[in-house]
Amino acid sequence: xxxxxxxxxxxxxxxxxxxxxxxxxxxxxxxxxxxxxxxxxxxxxxxxxxxxxxxxxxxxxxxxxxxxxxxxxxxxxxxxxxxxxxxxxxxxxxxxxxxxxxxxxxxxxxxxxxxxxxxxxxxxxxxxxxxxxxxxxxxxxxxxxxxxxxxxxxxxxxxxxxxxxxxxxxxxxxxxxxxxxxxxxxxxxxxxxxxxxxxxxxxxxxxxxxxxxxxxxxxxxxxxxxxxxxxxxxxxxxxxxxxxxxxxxxxxxxxxxxxxxxxxxxxxxxxxxxxxxxxxxxxxxxxxxxxxxxxxxxxxxxxxxxxxxxxxxxxxxxxxxxxxxxxxxxxxxxxxxxxxxxxxxxxxxxxxxxxxxxxxxxxxxxxxxxxxxxxxxxxxxxxxxxxxxxxxxxxxxxxxxxxxxxxxxxxxxxxxxxxxxxxxxxxxxxxxxxxxxxxxxxxxxxxxxxxxxxxxxxxxxxxxxxxxxxxxxxxxxxxxxxxxxxxxxxxxxxxxxxxxxxxxxxxxx
Numbered sequence: 250x251x252x253x254x255x256x257x258x259x260x261x262x263x264x265x266x267x268x269x270x271x272x273x274x275x276x277x278x279x280x281x282x283x284x285x286x287x288x289x290x291x292x293x294x295x296x297x298x299x300x301x302x303x304x305x306x307x308x309x310x311x312x313x314x315x316x317x318x319x320x321x322x323x324x325x326x327x328x329x330x331x332x333x334x335x336x337x338x339x340x341x342x343x344x345x346x347x348x349x350x351x352x353x354x355x356x357x358x359x360x361x362x363x364x365x366x367x368x369x370x371x372x373x374x375x376x377x378x379x380x381x382x383x384x385x386x387x388x389x390x391x392x393x394x395x396x397x398x399x400x401x402x403x404x405x406x407x408x409x410x411x412x413x414x415x416x417x418x419x420x421x422x423x424x425x426x427x428x429x430x431x432x433x434x435x436x437x438x439x440x441x442x443x444x445x446x447x448x449x450x451x452x453x454x455x456x457x458x459x460x461x462x463x464x465x466x467x468x469x470x471x472x473x474x475x476x477x478x479x480x481x482x483x484x485x486x487x488x489x490x491x492x493x494x495x496x497x498x499x500x501x502x503x504x505x506x507x508x509x510x511x512x513x514x515x516x517x518x519x520x521x522x523x524x525x526x527x528x529x530x531x532x533x534x535x536x537x538x539x540x541x542x543x544x545x546x547x548x549x550x551x552x553x554x555x556x557x558x559x560x561x562x563x564x565x566x567x568x569x570x571x572x573x574x575x576x577x578x579x580x581x582x583x584x585x586x587x588x589x590x591x592x593x594x595x596x597x598x599x600x601x602x603x604x605x606x607x608x609x610x611x612x613x614x615x616x617x618x619x620x621x622x623x624x625x626x627x628x629x630x631x632x633x634x635x636x637x638x639x640x641x642x643x644x645x646x647x648x649x650x651x652x653x654x655x656x657x658x659x660x661x662x663x664x665x666x667x668x669x670x671x672x673x674x675x676x677x678x679x680x681x682x683x684x685x686x687x688x689x690x691x692x693x694x695x696x697x698x699x700x701x702x703x704x705x706x707x708x709x710x711x712x713x714x715x716x717x718x719x720x721x722x723x724x725x726x727x728x729x730x731x732x733x734x735x736x737x738x739x740x741x742x743x744x745x746x747x748x749x750x751x752x753x754x755x756x757x758x
């Protein structure tokens with residue numbers, strides 16, 4: 250079930266399925282003569298007085314260039330050369346790079362934590378901050394940040410559980426669980442205590458649920474970090490799951506769903522999910538009143554019992570990561586964290602990750618992925634995106650980054666680049682190339698922001714893209730390109746803009 254209002258009709262002119270998600274979407278399934286190794290192309294455009302927004306005769310006929318280029322993209326974008334593409338240089342603090350610049354402390358060998366797992370490479374803009382990585386005895390991973398000059402302390406805890414882990418016939422359960430955790434705990438039964446405490450001391454708090462994880466975070470005046478952690482840590486020990494608040498939180502989830510239904514990013518994702526493999530857990534999971542209340546009630550399912558069971562099964566310390574930033578020293582922060590989070594239970598049940606979801610079933614079957622989608626966006630957007638399913642989930646490949654070489658060359662903006670050729674013709678204003686992750690699979694995407702004139706030259710835009718891919722494939726991997734990539738990433742990391750504590754801890758966690 251897709252908890253969106255989706256209508257399906259048959260287009261009388263081309264016989265293609267037409268979907269409506271609050272706005273028009275047309276899927277042309279037969280847009281290329283051969284479908285293997287072809288991308289999915291998504292065209293977003295607003296209707297113009299002089300242009301029929303759904304005129305597909307040119308697009309459906311002219312996208313045959315993809316057939317002529319079959320296999321070109323697959324070889325570059327899916328091919329992996331670890332020995333040549335190992336250009337990772339500690340780009341994220343959460344990666345805990347193996348070399349150090351600046352002062353980094355190591356963890357003590359107290360009984361409730363293990364020794365520091367590795368040293369942490371940090372940008373030069375973080376020189377006033379010290380970091381430490383440790384693992385508690387219950388398996389919970391922790392990164393501490395000591396910043397004596399910070400004007401806000403902050404904490405984020407991510408649980409490696411999201412929409413992919415909920416029952417497919419109850420979409421939104423993981424999101425609903427996130428809401429229910431805010432409704433008091435055994436130690437702090439007042440459901441308003443947490444938000445009131447944080448707000449009273451100049452902070453804010455929130456949480457979010459994605460395909461593969463749920464993140465809880467807050468910031469607060471530094472002097473009140475410990476008090477906030479006293480309340481916050483209890484979410485993951487003894488939440489009350491107040492049954493009387495179930496209906497109210499269903500309405501809150503439904504309100505969030507309705508408020509964001511016109512979001513273009515969510516609509517594009519929903520369009521992708523229309524072709525999701527029914528035998529795979531990939532599904533739309535924001536949740537609404539239909540999926541959380543009406544549907545379960547018709548089946549005789551008790552939502553409150555389901556959400557408690559979901560929490561008890563999946564919220565295990567072994568699948569949690571915590572980031573804490575405060576004015577205290579690393580030793581003080583370590584003691585504070587150990588006292589409050591070492592007691593979170595470890596169930597021994599580890600959440601599935603990436604390609605583990607669905608077993609042998611792919612998220613989207615190869616025969617369903619290639620197509621041409623024409624969608625009417627909510628905002629004034631003119632864009633075409635080409636996407637390829639990659640044969641392997643890319644997150645575990647963060648150290649080798651097999652897609653980085655293609656991303657770098659296709660996304661280059663200087664003289665002789667694909668974007669410069671498009672700009673010279675007046676067809677595009679920007680271009681992005683890289684990997685998109687969905688928690689259970691990855692796709693490589695090239696997205697081009699078109700000018701109004703570019704909408705009349707979608708064919709030529711595609712031909713230039715595939716010509717550029719053909720050029721990349723015709724040449725061996727260039728060492729100078731790899732060196733340039735490494736140097737650019739090093740510079741970006743070393744001189745990265747510092748983030749506010751609230752954003753920083755969620756990124757790290």
